[in-house]
Amino acid sequence: MAEVSLETRLGDVILKNPVVTASGTFGYGKEYADLVPLEKLGGITVKGVSPFPSHGNTPPRTGEVFAGLINSIGLQNPGLDRFMNHEDYLPFLRTVDTAVFINIWGRTIDDYVAVAAALDSESEGIAALEINISCPNIKEGGSSFGTNLTLAGKVVEAVRNATSLPLITKLSPNVTHVADFARCVVDHGSDMISVINTYPAMSIDINTRRPCVSTVAGGLSGHAIKPIAVKIVYDVARAVDVPIIGMGGIYSAEDAIEFMLAGADAVAIGTALFSDPGTPLDVIAGIKTYLESWGINDVADIVGTVLTV
Amino acid sequence: MNHSRFQEVCDVLENCNYRGDYFQITFRSRLITPGVKAGQFVHIQLPDMPHLTLRRPFSVFDASTDEGTLSVIYKVVGAGSTALAAVERGKRISLLGPLGNGFPATPIGRGIIIVAGGYGCASTYLIARGAAQPGVCLLGARNKADILVEDAFAATGFRVHISTDDGSCGHQGLVTELLDRVLTETAGASPVTYACGPNAMLDAVADMCLARDIEAYLSYDMNMCCGVGACFTCVMKRKADNADGWEYVRTCRDGPVIDAREVYREDGTT
Numbered sequence A: 001m002a003e004v005s006l007e008t009r010l011g012d013v014i015l016k017n018p019v020v021t022a023s024g025t026f027g028y029g030k031e032y033a034d035l036v037p038l039e040k041l042g043g044i045t046v047k048g049v050s051p052f053p054s055h056g057n058t059p060p061r062t063g064e065v066f067a068g069l070i071n072s073i074g075l076q077n078p079g080l081d082r083f084m085n086h087e088d089y090l091p092f093l094r095t096v097d098t099a100v101f102i103n104i105w106g107r108t109i110d111d112y113v114a115v116a117a118a119l120d121s122e123s124e125g126i127a128a129l130e131i132n133i134s135c136p137n138i139k140e141g142g143s144s145f146g147t148n149l150t151l152a153g154k155v156v157e158a159v160r161n162a163t164s165l166p167l168i169t170k171l172s173p174n175v176t177h178v179a180d181f182a183r184c185v186v187d188h189g190s191d192m193i194s195v196i197n198t199y200p201a202m203s204i205d206i207n208t209r210r211p212c213v214s215t216v217a218g219g220l221s222g223h224a225i226k227p228i229a230v231k232i233v234y235d236v237a238r239a240v241d242v243p244i245i246g247m248g249g250i251y252s253a254e255d256a257i258e259f260m261l262a263g264a265d266a267v268a269i270g271t272a273l274f275s276d277p278g279t280p281l282d283v284i285a286g287i288k289t290y291l292e293s294w295g296i297n298d299v300a301d302i303v304g305t306v307l308t309v
Numbered sequence B: 001m002n003h004s005r006f007q008e009v010c011d012v013l014e015n016c017n018y019r020g021d022y023f024q025i026t027f028r029s030r031l032i033t034p035g036v037k038a039g040q041f042v043h044i045q046l047p048d049m050p051h052l053t054l055r056r057p058f059s060v061f062d063a064s065t066d067e068g069t070l071s072v073i074y075k076v077v078g079a080g081s082t083a084l085a086a087v088e089r090g091k092r093i094s095l096l097g098p099l100g101n102g103f104p105a106t107p108i109g110r111g112i113i114i115v116a117g118g119y120g121c122a123s124t125y126l127i128a129r130g131a132a133q134p135g136v137c138l139l140g141a142r143n144k145a146d147i148l149v150e151d152a153f154a155a156t157g158f159r160v161h162i163s164t165d166d167g168s169c170g171h172q173g174l175v176t177e178l179l180d181r182v183l184t185e186t187a188g189a190s191p192v193t194y195a196c197g198p199n200a201m202l203d204a205v206a207d208m209c210l211a212r213d214i215e216a217y218l219s220y221d222m223n224m225c226c227g228v229g230a231c232f233t234c235v236m237k238r239k240a241d242n243a244d245g246w247e248y249v250r251t252c253r254d255g256p257v258i259d260a261r262e263v264y265r266e267d268g269t270t
């Protein structure tokens, strides 16, 4: 049998395999460099970058719940300048032979544009920008860009005008119809969609009567959100004709394949890394074994092949 | 970080009740053990707990490169440590380590003071074992049952003093009261203090040492997720040269050991 191909095309972006790391769970790559052979990954998505350095939220910032994790990190990051120039961040990532996705965020549309424009001018080694729209817009009363169709369209359009880099828009699951948001951001220039970001959640210690995170509620990730995420990938795949990166509770190759059958061209691993940093490599190997056992030569051939009738 | 870190699946050689709620677990670890420094920790995957996937951080109590063994002393406090206490010899468990910066090496010819509250003795024992010369070790706990490994410290040649809140062993009162006395006695030997215990105890140790201009290193304990510096869960405030005067640093990577002079205090004290 011919060698199975895991090469994955996301528009013009070509990955060695369909497995990348999820933003916020793999730092800037360097933190895991001696534990995971980075060049074996399909790609690395970095922690959200904003134009300004950000302290993030007061601890406690995470709490483990049954089959999941609630986080409220608050997007702590070194800011654009340091990210672009310090050896721990972009300069390091440029030395790694894998696709690098830069997750970006801001508190105003101008913030997003500032990051996108600066990265556009020094785009060497950057495969794509991933726009995290699950952030409150302070200019418009704190309503999240990701839960308001008009704002979502505006921010994507503004970023589109600021860069020629491929754009991924990362959607929030916290809306009635994620597919509407997918259509909207694609209409405004997004080249790809990634789903899902974390789901709003809360947990209380009944003895201290305190929520597990300082901000009372946070975002749920891990096993608990997987079936929700698979459904959203399926809905988005039927709504738009652009590459999709699926994520939410992927711990194994079986999980990843489920996302691909639902319509994800690639998958991202997040919370599972905290349990086992080797998860992406196991997932890559497991996808290969699955394809071999079904006599399929090209990983793209399983994307969206769920049987619904 | 100079040494490499590893993910290693380790055989459990022994897991026994040490005293009260405390257990000691020993692993066969060929990869992690040789690089371990005092004050570093391992991140342990919980066995057979598919609904609790986060690892739990524990200081390395003892490590022997010759024998390829590494042990941890832990208190049963919740679901994870309860599951760990049920593990039997022969079980294979995944460890990530050695993690964190660890304590700096002890200086030759100067006084060495170790202050340990509760399971803080676990992260400080390797200081005593590898010390340039013996010093003084102050162990504090709520009661006698929580005083651990005093014999192991004594065997390194360190003088051991004990304090308990209820007076059931040693001095009745706080370990910092013992420290006050020792700092006075050893002032001439320009001592260095190494401390691990509840965060409030560390703050008190820092205050006393800073007031006397004595070098001190404190190992802080914060909730963790990744353990390697990637997720920004475990942050604490450290003084910084920016408009706010502080920054959040990752206890798992930039710590857990922090120089007392660098700890940022909300109340504005230095």
Ligand SMILES: Cc1cc2nc3c(=O)[nH]c(=O)nc-3n(C[C@H](O)[C@H](O)[C@H](O)COP(=O)(O)OP(=O)(O)OC[C@H]3O[C@@H](n4cnc5c(N)ncnc54)[C@H](O)[C@@H]3O)c2cc1C
Pocket (backbone or CB within 6 Å): B041, B056, B057, B058, B059, B060, B072, B073, B074, B075, B076, B077, B078, B079, B080, B081, B082, B119, B122, B123, B220, B221, B222, B223, B224, B256
């Ligand atoms: C660098 C480091 C070194 C440590 N070394 C040791 C050690 O040598 N021996 C030892 O017994 N413990 C040590 N701990 C604490 C240990 O990690 C926690 O006790 C353990 O994670 C609790 O897990 P659990 O599932 O049993 O409890 P959980 O159900 O997670 O929590 C039970 C209770 O413990 C509290 N808790 C959970 N994690 C921590 C934590 N990291 N610090 C303080 N409180 C916590 C929770 O808030 C809760 O009240 C260390 C922690 C750190 C960060």
Ligand SMILES: Cc1cc2nc3c(=O)[nH]c(=O)nc-3n(C[C@H](O)[C@H](O)[C@H](O)COP(=O)(O)O)c2cc1C
Pocket (backbone or CB within 6 Å): A022, A023, A024, A025, A047, A048, A069, A071, A073, A075, A103, A132, A170, A196, A197, A198, A220, A221, A222, A223, A225, A247, A248, A249, A250, A268, A269, A270, A271, A272, B231
């Ligand atoms: C600790 C933590 C930090 C995260 N930080 C970011 C972030 O900065 N930007 C972002 O778009 N998503 C962030 N996410 C969301 C993840 O990228 C991912 O969408 C989500 O966790 C679901 O995948 P998982 O279940 O595999 O973790 C974060 C998630 C976690 C757990």
Ligand code: FES
Pocket (backbone or CB within 6 Å): B223, B224, B225, B226, B227, B228, B229, B230, B231, B232, B233, B234, B235, B250, B251, B252, B253
């Ligand atoms: S626990 Fe993830 S950064 Fe420290």
